[in-house]
Amino acid sequence: MELAIINPDFATPSRVSSDDRFILSNTDSVTLAHLKDDCVIPVFSKDNQPTISNADFVEAIYEAVQNVFYGEEVLSPAIRVSHPIKGRIPEAKDKDARDLQDFEKTVYYERTMFTIEVPSIYRVINNNHLSLTVGGVRGYHLENLHTKRGPQKFKVFIGYRNRVCCNMCVSTDGILDDIKVNTAGEIFSRAEDLLNRHESSETLNRYSKWANIKISEKQFAEFIGRCKMLGFMPTKEKDGYPLFRFTDSHLSLVLDGYYKDKYFGRDIDGSINLWKLYNLFTGANKSSYIDKFLERSINAESVIENMRLYL
Structure with a gap:
């Protein structure tokens, strides 16, 4: 695989992935800080145990990408969400919606997708620049939150992003479909395994x-x-x-x-x-x-x- 010249002193990236328009329908772009600081975490109702948060999911994959592709340029996650589940704190229960202050609102997102681009690993196909990209998908609607805490479902993938149009190219050998885990650490391990054994030459x-x-x-x-x-x-x-x-x-x-x-x-x-x-x-x-x-x-x-x- 052809590698671009990279900065050997590369440290923690501050840029977001090249473009967050990998999916558009009914979605909004958000930051990792928003998921960490502004979103509540759903729980399993029978035992009030927390689910793995969307922020923890993103960070687990991000860490796996940085570990496996150490020395490469790894851009920060680009995140899109949909189906916001909104609420309010008890003190604001009698307020009209238009009068709510930001601190009185609560939200989490039922569906989340993100990508993490590794632009220093790329291939050119038909004059199109394809850069290695890792990502994940999570849907709370696939979980039964009305029971006790158990394994939760996530999807992890590795493929290539066409820089011309931000289209994602994903093949069957680059996806972990519906992995079931109990902790963010397990997500990290499963993702790291996928990234280590992924071979893209046949697909390219x-x-x-x-x-x-x-x-x-x-x-x-x-x-x-x-x-x-x-x-x-x-x-x-x-x-x-x-x-x-x-x-x-x-x-x-x-x-x-x-x-x-x-x-x-x-x-x-x-x-x-x-x-x-x-x-x-x-x-x-x-x-x-x-x-x-x-x-x-x-x-x-x-x-x-x-x-x-x-x-």
Whole structure:
């Protein structure tokens, strides 16, 4: 893997990852300080034991990245959240919402996603700069908080971020899906193991192959049409087709990008290479909700690779 020149005196980073627009739909950008200082921590109601906080989750992965990639440039986490669960302190129970002071409000976020970029580790595919990126996803809606404290679910991933558009490229060998842990220390250990054993050469070689394979405008139209049909096709007739997790709304974004995207749109003759098509899907995926983002990221890779094999 090609490495960039880095500062050997690199210490604790102060910059946020290059861009926090890795996902956009129904999300807000927040800082780690906000998660640590301003957010309450949900508990398991039967024993009043705290859950692992979103801040602890982010910090555990951040520490693992710094350990495994010691000496590399590691940027600070970029964090996006959705579905805020709001409350107020008892003293403010009779106040109108517009009269509440900040200290009288409480909040935590049901869904959180973050990325940590390692820009000194990168690869160039089809003139696109891809930098190594690690991240995590957490959803409190997947937990049963009405019982006693038990293992909690998290997702951790490693992949590449396309610096042109902030699209995330994640493959099946770069994800820990629904790990169940009891402590932030266990998150750190599981993440460190994933990062140590991750080998990206096969995935990057696949991306390079895609850049050299084109489909015609007619083939693209047939592909999009078949994808749309899958959403309405009877279950029995779907046998033999690869799993397709994208919706009509996503396909509309892919089509719009085919005609208008200055980086990944069609060529003059209407053809498009598979790398560009893949990026149209990863771009459309930024309109997904946080809890669906990773499964669609992986599905995008599967869809394009199946097309390559079919061709």
